[in-house]
Amino acid sequence: xxxxxxxxxxAGGKPAATKxxxxxxxxxxxxxxxxxxxxxxxxxxxxxxxLAVNPSLxxxxxxxxxxxxxxxxxxxxxxxxxxxxVQCIKSFEGRTPRTEYKLTAAGRRALEDYLDHMEAxxxxxxx
Numbered sequence: 001x002x003x004x005x006x007x008x009x010x011a012g013g014k015p016a017a018t019k020x021x022x023x024x025x026x027x028x029x030x031x032x033x034x035x036x037x038x039x040x041x042x043x044x045x046x047x048x049x050x051l052a053v054n055p056s057l058x059x060x061x062x063x064x065x066x067x068x069x070x071x072x073x074x075x076x077x078x079x080x081x082x083x084x085x086v087q088c089i090k091s092f093e094g095r096t097p098r099t100e101y102k103l104t105a106a107g108r109r110a111l112e113d114y115l116d117h118m119e120a121x122x123x124x125x126x127x
Contacts, residue, residue: 038083039114043076048111051103059099
């Protein structure tokens with residue numbers, strides 16, 4: 001027996017097919033390909049996230065927090081610095097070099113945009 005038009009309507013009053021098409025369109029708008037690839041990488045996301053909740057962190061603090069190597073952290077921090085997401089301040093404490101990182105306004109905006117995008121993907125995926 002064929003369902004009537006009323007039976008094919010969802011609770012929101014729209015046909016189920018229309019709701020599915022809207023969900024697909026929303027998912028395309030929040031497509032994974034549109035993610036900020038610079039921030040999406042695990043270690044760079046860790047750096048930006050750590051700096052978002054701390055006024056600044058030294059190289060050694062970030063290295064310990066993220067459990068990574070000197071070389072790995074320096075490469076990823078440089079990419080964030082080149083993008084203008086992170087500010088690197090080099091100084092000396094006595095004769096010991098000190099490298100400190102701070103999140104820039106552009107970095108904070110990029111992280112907020114990234115998080116908004118991820119939340120949209122999660123909402124669309126969970127329906």
